[in-house]
């Protein structure tokens with residue numbers, strides 16, 4: 045090549061005029077004046093290239109340069125300027141910029157890395173420092189405070205024999221003692237390895253009631269495997285109920301055979317027992333079915349030994365084969381926790397935000413009263429990365445997939461936010477255990493979740509839709525699902541509701557595909573409303589008249605709580621579960637104060653605004669539909685209440701952002717559908733307002749449970765209009781309420797100042813909507829014409845400008861509302877006298893009282909009579925009368 049070039053005739057050209065004018069001279073191109081070493085015959089290695097280049101540049105004869113490159117600035121005819129320079133380097137301006145940019149990026153990356161590294165290092169020592177570095181995510185300790193508990197304070201946990209690592213984390217979290225549900229379920233779950241069916245009020249610590257046995261179980265399994273030098277897959281780990289069965293079989297064998305072999309085996313076992321003395325004391329082997337709690341630790345130990353003996357006898361232990369592993373994970377083992385925040389910080393959410401179409405996630409019921417705001421679906425997500433798609437994967441149930449990194453536990457939840465929260469709670473408790481927890485939910489890039497799964501997390505917390513999607517695509521780690529040792533289904537009653545989670549049934553089928561694994565698996569089923577059974581919807585009750593006029597008696601009957609539980613047990617494949625039901629008030633917390641406001645539909649907004657302004661505090665307003673959330677959020681933002689909407693049609697990133705903003709603002713207002721009703725653990729929510737009577741009693745319990753959590757107090761206000769009287773009566777009946785929910789002490793008079801404001805805001809909102817619709821219609825016409833390739837005359841071009849009179853009216857209404865909002869709603873000296881239904885001058889509120897205090901005062905003063913509920917008709921009758929009084933302000 046270089047010889048060829050040497051043989052070419054080279055000649056220097058003067059930079060006079062535009063170089064292309066020299067085409068006739070054979071001019072090909074103008075290259076940077078750089079020495080590429082073309083004159084060298086010898087080949088150079090790539091490595092040696094760079095320094096040589098520089099050397100060559102330095103060695104350029106200045107005289108030569110002079111002859112070829114003009115000495116000073118010359119302006120070319122086309123406006124370019126050519127300038128002589130001594131040190132010509134290959135990279136001129138653009139390259140230098142790129143390099144600088146690259147350098148900056150590198151430095152920035154290093155800095156971020158450094159900060160993250162610092163954060164990780166510090167996590168183990170002090171949470172407070174971490175807080176400085178990054179904002180806590182949903183479900184993490186937002187206060188950042190570490191408790192000052194000492195190991196001595198943790199004695200109440202002693203009886204559960206939790207591993208030290210878990211106890212240390214609990215101590216840091218400040219959990220001095222177990223909550224009631226934990227106290228009652230942990231012994232049976234840890235020592236007895238029983239399946240647990242747990243029902244306890246909202247905010248009572250149910251997550252750790254199943255989380256702690258799972259974490260300690262995983263640790264013990266790993267420990268045992270390490271001790272015995274076995275593959276974890278082959279560790280006998282059975283439930284007491286199953287053990288009982290095998291004991292029976294063995295005793296039958298004993299009777300029938302009376303064989304010597306058994307005695308010989310026993311001798312062998314005794315010998316093994318000596319060797320494995322330590323492992324038999326792990327506390328998770330024993331458990332008498334009904335007396336788990338009473339068994340002393342000594343008994344447990346003895347029993348454990350015997351039971352384990354049986355297992356050792358039965359098991360044929362294959363040696364662990366390394367080459368069996370199909371581990372594709374590149375992630376290092378040093379990473380103990382898969383921090384969910386990592387997933388959400390990155391731009392994968394950007395791509396996945398549009399993917400709000402996780403079929404397996406709890407969706408809102410949209411009444412469709414608004415046409416705008418379509419569900420966004422990520423069309424790009426499919427085929428991203430290197431996902432191997434295997435359609436219709438058909439793995440026979442009995443095949444146990446082993447990847448070398450066992451999947452121990454699956455936790456299923458109805459919503460993404462709840463999955464994230466549970467993960468974070470578990471990560472906090474598993475901080476020192478080395479157990480990895482991954483979250484698999486819709487709304488974020490599946491590719492990243494696959495990468496996380498490849499690292500082999502022991503625990504997977506998931507919503508059914510995305511889990512099923514990845515499972516059916518053949519994701520290797522998830523193929524181990526049938527052999528998980530632990531299965532927890534949070535909010536189970538919701539999960540198994542017909543039609544809500546199409547993927548749950550096939551998931552359960554896959555989980556239960558192997559009878560042996562199914563029987564060995566420990567199951568946890570928890571909810572605050574596990575035993576609550578609501579009335580059948582009206583269309584399913586009573587007589588049905590057919591098209592031909594025939595009257596049929598419907599055979600559908602309301603389930604009893606027992607039937608509901610039985611169905612759960614069968615569906616999930618539980619064996620002899622221990623039922624722990626400590627709900628005293630059908631799921632609502634004892635620290636919850638309930639109230640209601642009966643008003644007309646029109647007045648709901650007025651009262652809502654009144655409550656928000658008069659009693660500010662962290663408040664969740666629940667609506668029955670996405671449309672209502674959108675409308676209310678719009679109205680409240682016009683009224684400068686800064687509402688944070690939350691519903692299933694929102695991009696996932698926005699959902700999480702709004703939840704985090706709400707958590708961080710002590711006066712935050714979250715307007716949400718029932719997607720936020722279950723499980724969300726946001727500390728210090730002061731009020732929960734049911735803007736509409738919830739569709740089921742379960743929803744009422746769960747919505748209300750967002751306040752009054754973990755022994756804290758809270759207030760709930762149910763807003764009801766006459767059309768909702770029937771739903772209200774049904775709700776009271778299902779919740780076994782013997783008296784009406786007491787009225788919140790507010791009168792039409794009190795709320796009167798808000799009336800005018802609301803009218804102005806509504807008028808503005810209506811105008812805005814009209815303008816929006818006009819614009820949308822105009823834009824649609826133009827688009828349609830363009831799509832049809834129609835040539836439009838100027839006269840035909842629709843005027844995208846809205847009618848100027850609307851714009852003018854809009855501006856006027858805005859100014860009017862702003863001026864009204866600038867005046868105090870409750871001027872000083874405003875008397876908060878509110879006549880109650882029973883006594884018009886009953887109570888006087890001072891301006892400093894919070895809503896809960898107002899309600900409590902009203903209840904304690906005895907002025908608010910607790911009306912007894914006697915029957916369905918009577919309550920409706922009463923309500924009707926009440927409405928007549930309150931409808932007009």
Ligand SMILES: Nc1ncnc2c1ncn2[C@@H]1O[C@H](COP(=O)(O)OP(=O)(O)OP(=O)(O)O)[C@@H](O)[C@H]1O
Nearest residue numbers: 219221222223246247248249250251572723725754
């Ligand atoms: N032993 C404990 N001591 C103190 N606080 C605890 C303890 N266990 C859990 N908590 C805290 O109690 C709060 C509620 O717990 P969790 O979210 O598990 O409630 P839950 O019963 O699942 O509620 P819900 O029914 O609404 O889902 C959490 O903030 C959790 O950190």
